[in-house]
Amino acid sequence: MRIATALLAGLLSLGVQAAPADFVSLDRNLWPEQLDSPALFDVASRAEILSFARVLHESEMLDEQALATRLGLRQVNLPVVRAVRARLWQRLWTSYQQAQRSCGQDASFCYPVASMADLRMQAATFATDVGTFYTGWVEPSHQFHSRYLDEQLRKAAVFPQTSSEVDKLSSRERNGEELNDRMFLLTFVGGPGPEGSSTDALTDYLRRQKLEGIFFVLGNRFKQRRDAGPVASLYAGQCVGIQGWEYRSHAQWQGWQDSLRRSQAQVQADLPEQYVPLFRPPYGQRRSDGESFMASQQLRVSLWDIDAQDDGPLSAEASAQRVMTLMLLWRKGVIQFRDSLPKAQPALEWLLQHTAQSGIGWEDCQAYGLRE
Template structure:
């Protein structure tokens, strides 16, 4: 009976993990202004917040059968869905308050919103009177946020049977919400690539831009790089966390503890100066009973809240546009790129070019690692 149950749990987890991702981006050309000042960043931020709030409000009108049909699921954890919705509303309210600070410089999308109730009310009607200047943005933004919200609600509906980055399992986990307004952390996963590949080029590009990020490495790929030749200055000036020995769910893997031990030992031995005690779980999947072991290894789970989706059909530019739209929406967070794939660097280049004058900041990887 136990074996049958374990097999069933594994199949359910695999099915959720293997479900086709809804890769979605937003063409920033639909937005009529460049983000060439902090005030214009705030204008675009207020607009995206209201657009997503409208979609979130609409989703609350669905009853349980309708929500199941929309998400393509037979069963949903409605308790978690409601909790995630409540957290999203709180983030939207906080973000909108921050974005309102520049309303004296530019009053676009500044409404008399004094409470979360006001935000809900305004979100339901704001699209009716945005003015002709922003008309071409309204519907594409609505479509993007509808699909993006579905991503989040589907993960919430499966949680905690299938864990993901959509919710934390404890207050010790990090997901970007602990950052200050306008601050973003760059993170990279699934590397390193073979010698001379995309990881080398990306790390070098970051150094030239005087930026740093956290590279969450896979133990087996780091071992392969080490066997092929010296690591040298590959991660010089960067931070290195672990993602386990293989890119594999650590929620159902019997040897998950050994995976963390081996990868941690490899990084500490080869990259002691760059090592930070953070674990990025593949797929965001980790065990609810794993915190004691993580504590014994002096590790903390580091999730993300802005996924570039650069591992699918999106072009590098579309991936960057998705990231920028979510940066405007959440106004802070942890961005996840995949340094083992070639789209990460051109996507990052586009992103830096289009935010250079926007007043945002990039969190230092060591400062983030020290946060409590």
């Protein structure tokens, strides 16, 4: 066991992250070990779970006004915030239990945690006993998780008036929590791009790697691509869901039903083998009263819980490092990349290279897409 007693210089105040940036990653080079075995994946996983649990615990000390100020909002939907916090705690507890299974091989970050109360107590104090081997990781991880938590709480604070991927609106929706431990699903949105674009390079790369994912296509872009030539070969070996006819919120759009009908009919007609009955709402925004229509179309909402944020200032490597950190934190989930943008493929290449020996698995897209 490499844990040695060391004290941190101090804790960041709760107000330091009051206005978090929209895009945040964590440099994985600050973690002193490669994830080249399942046991070392678990070590890093336990560390990230405890780091996030620490900031989640800290956030509970804020009253309603202080929380609103921290999130940059005038008011917050406190019941939803509390419900999301409770769900996050449950996921952390489940994840930590899974990650403890390898403690016999490597006891780093293995603490006597036998209940949710134990996890909360350990989260509040663990940073004072991390050890010199991990000192360079502790504070950057704390800052990342503070900002990442603010992303989640800001969405919770305005939910369901503004819906997002932070929570489900019905039990028929999927968000990755239904996967098994260490299993991840690759998904891609915003495409397809024109012929010869990053979509082509990415699908070809996935086939060469013998990997598959779900491509949620926009109906208008799909039609443009189909009008220019066949699309079956583009998505060979992959799965295709829909994202609506245009990339716009389907929560307030009066034509949202027609958007889904047109997109669904287009993809089903042109790609009957690759089509899966899933809808990825742009921005995660969908209608709370749309369940009956979705059921009539035999569609399910497919959300995500690991966003690569490859549509902003993060480099491809920083985007991949963000994904890896969240994979360690949640230990399963639906990863979202944007195939029409050039960062997705190099980010995925980095991710696959750095997790090749970690013992994770990639979910079969057809099995996920057709699951009842």
